[in-house]
Amino acid sequence: MSHMVRQWADWLANTVLSQWFQNELWIVPTSQSIHILGLSVVLGCAVMLSLRLLGLGATSGRSVSRLVDSLVPWIYRALVVQLLTGAVQTIAEPLRQFGTPAFWLKMLMIPVVLSLTAAFAGAVRRNPAKWDSAATRPASAKVFALASLALWVGIIWCGRFIGYSHV
Secondary structure (H helix, E strand, O other): OOHHHHHHHHHHHOOHHHHHHHHOOOHHHHHHHHHHHHHHHHHHHHHHHHHHHHOOOOOOOOOHHHHHHHHHHHHHHHHHHHHHHHHHHHHHOHHHHHOOHHHHHHHHHHHHHHHHHHHHHHHHHHOHHHHHOOOOOOOHHHHHHHHHHHHHHHHHHHHHHOOOOOO
8 A cells, every 4th residue: 555545544544434433333334234235236237237238138028228227227326325335434444445456446447337337328328229129239239248247246356355455
């Protein structure tokens, strides 16, 4: 950990809010539990969309455009929950969070996958008929699906290893 990041983490760990989060034994476990539930929503929605785009999901039922209309808002809402609960965890344990490269890699992958998802959803909303038919669906649909899955798995993997480095 760089000296400047260490100073920032030390300062944050000594704030009144961080001390309160650390001393109230229910805050971090509750935040972590809600964080995991939010991640489950995000991953579930992303997997359903990706499987449909890869042709591995159910082919009957809702179209890609209807899936985007119903699932992408859930991804965004769950990411707000992730942001709030992640902030609580970071404020409560800044040395644990900032002290590992996995945290920084996770923070890099999140805006990337969010940008890809927003671009994908926008493309589907601009021309739903093109995306709804497997015959006219752009080849980039499979690229998006694989990239999205890889990024979400990477984010989860990084989240599992935060705190396992030597601070």
